[in-house]
Amino acid sequence: MGRGGAVSRHQRENYLNDAKFFAQQIGATSWMGADTARHYEFYPFANLGHYALSSLVDAAFQDTLANFYRESLEKMQRRAGKNPYRIAVPFIWCSNNLVVNFITHGLLYEKTTGDQRYHEMILSHRDWLLGRNPWGISAFVGIPTEGGNTPQFPHSVIADKTKRPIVGGLNDGPVYGSIFKSLIGIRLHRADPYAEFQSGFVVYHDDRGDYSTNEPTMDGTADAVFFMAWWARDEIGQ
Numbered sequence: 392m393g394r395g396g397a398v399s400r401h402q403r404e405n406y407l408n409d410a411k412f413f414a415q416q417i418g419a420t421s422w423m424g425a426d427t428a429r430h431y432e433f434y435p436f437a438n439l440g441h442y443a444l445s446s447l448v449d450a451a452f453q454d455t456l457a458n459f460y461r462e463s464l465e466k467m468q469r470r471a472g473k474n475p476y477r478i479a480v481p482f483i484w485c486s487n488n489l490v491v492n493f494i495t496h497g498l499l500y501e502k503t504t505g506d507q508r509y510h511e512m513i514l515s516h517r518d519w520l521l522g523r524n525p526w527g528i529s530a531f532v533g534i535p536t537e538g539g540n541t542p543q544f545p546h547s548v549i550a551d552k553t554k555r556p557i558v559g560g561l562n563d564g565p566v567y568g569s570i571f572k573s574l575i576g577i578r579l580h581r582a583d584p585y586a587e588f589q590s591g592f593v594v595y596h597d598d599r600g601d602y603s604t605n606e607p608t609m610d611g612t613a614d615a616v617f618f619m620a621w622w623a624r625d626e627i628g629q
Contacts, residue, residue: 410444411452419459422489423496424466427481427567436492437614442499453503460500464509467493476523477515482593484603487530487564488611490516494618517618520561525588526595531615532607533558544581544599546606551599560607561615565595574603 398406417440422433441456448456470479480489497513500506515523520530522540529541533556542562550557568591571577580600583589595604 407447410440411448414441414444414456414459419462421463422481423463423479423493424470425481427483430484436489437495439499442503445503457500457504460496464497464500468509468512471512471515476519477512478519479512480516482565482567482570484566484570485563485608485611486566487520487561488608488614490520490564491561491611491614491618495614498618498621520615526585528585528595528597530562530564532556532560532562542597542605544597544605546599546602557607559612561612562605563608564604565593566603568592568594571603577601577603
């Protein structure tokens with residue numbers, strides 16, 4: 392350290408070299424493209440380090456970082472092509488966390504490269520959260536505020552006991568039917584209004600008894616704020 396705790400030029404160079412080394416070590420490691428993953432295996436689900444480093448390195452290394460992002464996007468593109476909703480996340484617990492983190496991944500890739508080839512897929516994941524899904528329901532409690540089909544019975548003690556809606560809370564999201572059947576202590580508290588849209592492949596329940604698909608998730612909600620703010624800029628002309 393220099394005077395007043397300032398970092399010397401030599402130290403900055405060392406930190407930057409370390410960052411580049413670690414970036415190459417992690418590369419494109421991700422849940423993206425996989426059919427499944429262990430619970431929180433790849434947490435945090437989006438690698439923001441490559442984006443943060445990109446503005447600090449030369450053009451050649453910027454390309455290296457962009458290629459790491461692109462490799463994951465290509466894997467998602469292949470999976471999305473097999474899904475009628477063009478959704479490419481594995482339906483493990485907290486699948487909606489993966490959706491919002493994938494959106495973040497894609498938007499940051501676009502910002503650093505200007506490459507729009509994956510934009511349609513990014514939008515399909517956004518729209519999945521906003522109701523373009525087999526159940527026709529938003530993943531956000533109370534969003535949209537008028538005329539929308541949103542979760543009414545989130546798995547939340549606070550919401551249940553106080554009768555106050557957790558507006559804006561993003562639920563965990565659908566899971567594979569095999570995961571749902573394996574979980575302990577789940578008991579639906581009402582008749583399932585989406586029963587005809589359930590399948591052995593993937594399920595979602597708007598029910599306070601389903602902690603696997605309908606529990607608001609703090610980190611997913613926080614990440615969703617990012618993409619909402621991102622597209623809100625277009626609405627306000629910024």
